[in-house]
Amino acid sequence: MSFPMNSVDNVTVAKSPAEVADRIRSVFGEEAVLEIRERKAGKDDTVGHHDIWAKVEKDRFLDFVDTLAEFDFPQFHVISGNDDGDMVTLYYHFTLFQVAGRGKRLGIAVAVPVDKKDLVMPSIFSRIPGVEYSERETREMFGVDFDGLPNKALVFLPEEWDESIKPWRRDEAGPSAGDVRELS
Amino acid sequence: MDKKYKVPIGPVHVGLKEPITAWLDLEGERIVGATVRPGAIHRGIEFMARDRNPIQVIYLSERICGICSFSHVTTFLRAVEDAASIPVPPRAQYIRSLVLELERLHSHMLWAGVACYTIGFDSAFHLGMALREKVMDVLEVLSGNRVNYGVATVGGVRWDVTPELAKTVKQMVKYYKQEFTPFYDVVTADPIAKARLRNVGVLTYEEALRHSAVGPTARASGVRCDLRESSPYEAYGDFSVRAVVPQDYYGKAYGDVFDRFLVRVHEVYQSLEIIEKVMAGLPEGDIMWEKNLNKVLAFLKKAEGTGWASIEAPRGDDTHVVHLKGGDENVTWWKVRAPTYANAISWPLMFKNNELADAPLIINSIDPCISCMERMLATDSSTGARKVVTRAELLEKCREKTRRLMQNGGR
Numbered sequence: 317m318s319f320p321m322n323s324v325d326n327v328t329v330a331k332s333p334a335e336v337a338d339r340i341r342s343v344f345g346e347e348a349v350l351e352i353r354e355r356k357a358g359k360d361d362t363v364g365h366h367d368i369w370a371k372v373e374k375d376r377f378l379d380f381v382d383t384l385a386e387f388d389f390p391q392f393h394v395i396s397g398n399d400d401g402d403m404v405t406l407y408y409h410f411t412l413f414q415v416a417g418r419g420k421r422l423g424i425a426v427a428v429p430v431d432k433k434d435l436v437m438p439s440i441f442s443r444i445p446g447v448e449y450s451e452r453e454t455r456e457m458f459g460v461d462f463d464g465l466p467n468k469a470l471v472f473l474p475e476e477w478d479e480s481i482k483p484w485r486r487d488e489a490g491p492s493a494g495d496v497r498e499l500s
Numbered sequence: 501m502d503k504k505y506k507v508p509i510g511p512v513h514v515g516l517k518e519p520i521t522a523w524l525d526l527e528g529e530r531i532v533g534a535t536v537r538p539g540a541i542h543r544g545i546e547f548m549a550r551d552r553n554p555i556q557v558i559y560l561s562e563r564i565c566g567i568c569s570f571s572h573v574t575t576f577l578r579a580v581e582d583a584a585s586i587p588v589p590p591r592a593q594y595i596r597s598l599v600l601e602l603e604r605l606h607s608h609m610l611w612a613g614v615a616c617y618t619i620g621f622d623s624a625f626h627l628g629m630a631l632r633e634k635v636m637d638v639l640e641v642l643s644g645n646r647v648n649y650g651v652a653t654v655g656g657v658r659w660d661v662t663p664e665l666a667k668t669v670k671q672m673v674k675y676y677k678q679e680f681t682p683f684y685d686v687v688t689a690d691p692i693a694k695a696r697l698r699n700v701g702v703l704t705y706e707e708a709l710r711h712s713a714v715g716p717t718a719r720a721s722g723v724r725c726d727l728r729e730s731s732p733y734e735a736y737g738d739f740s741v742r743a744v745v746p747q748d749y750y751g752k753a754y755g756d757v758f759d760r761f762l763v764r765v766h767e768v769y770q771s772l773e774i775i776e777k778v779m780a781g782l783p784e785g786d787i788m789w790e791k792n793l794n795k796v797l798a799f800l801k802k803a804e805g806t807g808w809a810s811i812e813a814p815r816g817d818d819t820h821v822v823h824l825k826g827g828d829e830n831v832t833w834w835k836v837r838a839p840t841y842a843n844a845i846s847w848p849l850m851f852k853n854n855e856l857a858d859a860p861l862i863i864n865s866i867d868p869c870i871s872c873m874e875r876m877l878a879t880d881s882s883t884g885a886r887k888v889v890t891r892a893e894l895l896e897k898c899r900e901k902t903r904r905l906m907q908n909g910g911r
Contacts, residue, residue, distance in 0.1 A: 323706075324706045324709045324710055325706075325709075326709065326723065326724075326725075353582070355582070355731070355733070356737065357593065357732045357733045357734055357735070357736060357737025357738075358590070358593065358732070358734075358735060358736070358737025358738035359590045359737075359738055359781075359783055360737075360738075361737070362737065363732045363737045364731065364732060364733070364737060365730065365731030365732070367808060369806075389709055389710075391709075391712060391725070392712045393712075393810060393817065393819045393837060393842075394819050394821070394835060394837035394841075395835075396821040396833070396835030397833075397835070398823060398832065398833045407806070407821065409808060409810075409819060409821065411730075411810070413730070414723075414725045414730050415723065415724040415725055415730070415743075416730070417729070417730070418729055418730070418732065418740055419730070419731065419732055420730060421727070421730035421731035423731070423808065423810070425806075425808055425821075444710065444712065445710050445711050445845070446710065446711040446712025446713070446842065446845055447712070448845055449538075449841055449842075449844070449845055450837075469537075470539065471537075471538060471539055472538060472539040472542040473539060473542065474539060474540075474542075483544065483547055484546075484547065484833075
């Protein structure tokens, strides 16, 4: 397996955003890379970093994380997302080359649509334990389960929370108007 | 054999930012395992943002945290500016960097002071807090406020650097260059303080990476990560910032509380240098992309896209993700990941094989909210007897260990 399971280290020489994007395209198809965003800073807009926005299907997601790990141990930021009707779209945010020097960081945001008929994602906890709170949060806020996540206890919602209510959903699983108390 | 206990520390003290519960498994005084349970004060801020436009969310994001309020605002704005492709004038970028560094100064000084207080080193605590007042004064001159400065807005900042402020900043830098070193020396050279901080709450390099630790917590474990270096934003695009790691000073990163102290105090010096560079290089020009707020709102209403920003807040990488939908006035969705969210995952590893008396220090060492430990309940599982240990008693326990060390000459 390609994932650096046993010895973890950050690589100190970065690959270019184009190289990483090409590798993603070659494994997951042309349409997998949505955009390479250049971010600049300072007076002359000379230095900054790049973000790659990608999209993969749920069943290819673990392969995607393993593909990132071919380059560097992926620093995990967070899972964001939205209830998009028939789907819950999750965005996983990673960083490659965080120690490879000035302006070398490469942000990777990968969108994974999860069909509401089967709200289960493969967990990446065994690869990156730092994902724990985000997977637990996504589980309680969106109702997306994670296959392989050992601790599925509530993380941010209170113990007495009615777990049938998923706060970030926009359908009948989400909070109804009566569940929301306006304080001002 | 030592008795086994399960001890919860936390969760709550009203009004403070990050109350958290740590369930500690103890054998006698030794911590053998820990489970962390946040969630005591989840305010649903991301949910609230759905009813607000991006300008209104600025003031919501400022209230995520009292200490690093400007970090959250800047990260949120950078995510909005990324989603809507809004440029920020150079002068505004410099002012943002200035306030970010001022915030880092007072945050790190607060932490260093409170760390000393936790081990019973009260004179150093008072020294730290007295030092911190100077930077608070500068923030007050800039914005009129000591917290929640209301400085930034979409595409720029609302307050300019006046000659008066420039003078105050200059005086502050001079003051700290003279006065901060005695504080640093008094703590790092003190054998008792060193004995309390060294080899306590260790997080190894590999653990820090695998558990996605960020900021000074990760750097203390030797990870050379700093978003100001790896992905320069705002004024950091014009000068380089090197990540502060203990191996550059002591040849080795222990990843303990002492290293977390060391990283933060050296970052104070680093921030002073950055502030000098920012003030020296401050470009002339506009401080806003668009002064007319209605035009900004109309532009944001038309904008469509998802924006992502991560910046180096005092506690580490702060990440915000924002989605704007064309034709929609409000923020469609917003995700905030504060640095403690990432660092709290490493707590159970830091607790392992430490003493109960070190638990307050370890919780404090990633720089969350110390008041999480307002009260705790100790249960003797063999008899079912319960005893509430107050915060004062727990603090006394922590200080007693320092006194014991002092009597034994630091051993």
